[in-house]
Amino acid sequence: MRTLRRTAQRTVAAKILAAVGAAFLVAGFALASLFPPFTSLSQLLMMLDDKWLLAVDHIERTGVSLFLWTNIVVPLLMRPGWLVPTMLGLVFVGGAVSFAWSDRKR
Numbered sequence: 001m002r003t004l005r006r007t008a009q010r011t012v013a014a015k016i017l018a019a020v021g022a023a024f025l026v027a028g029f030a031l032a033s034l035f036p037p038f039t040s041l042s043q044l045l046m047m048l049d050d051k052w053l054l055a056v057d058h059i060e061r062t063g064v065s066l067f068l069w070t071n072i073v074v075p076l077l078m079r080p081g082w083l084v085p086t087m088l089g090l091v092f093v094g095g096a097v098s099f100a101w102s103d104r105k106r
Contacts, residue, residue: 014099021092028086035081044081 035044045052060069076084 010099014096017092017096017099021089021094021096024085024089024092026089028082028084028089031085032080032082037080037082039081040078041081041084042077045077 031044035047060073064073
């Protein structure tokens with residue numbers, strides 16, 4: 001009984017992760033096809049809302065460490081805009097495959 005319930009929970013989790021991953025992959029494809037290919041994430045965010053730069057500046061001044069800002073946030077903002085949703089989609093789809101694969105092994 002417990003094994004059946006655990007298998008059902010893993011199946012539901014795999015389907016949810018697959019759906020979220022597919023949504024991120026579609027978003028990445030849409031960004032890659034609608035905008036120029038090497039438009040950075042910061043440029044895309046500026047196209048959506050030009051006030052986000054003030055919010056990012058406030059976050060930088062108040063709480064984010066210099067190491068985190070210079071080594072994670074700034075390189076992420078310099079990458080192409082389609083790359084971030086595509087990476088997230090691949091991570092979620094990988095999680096879905098991992099859950100589905102672990103069900104079949106038992």
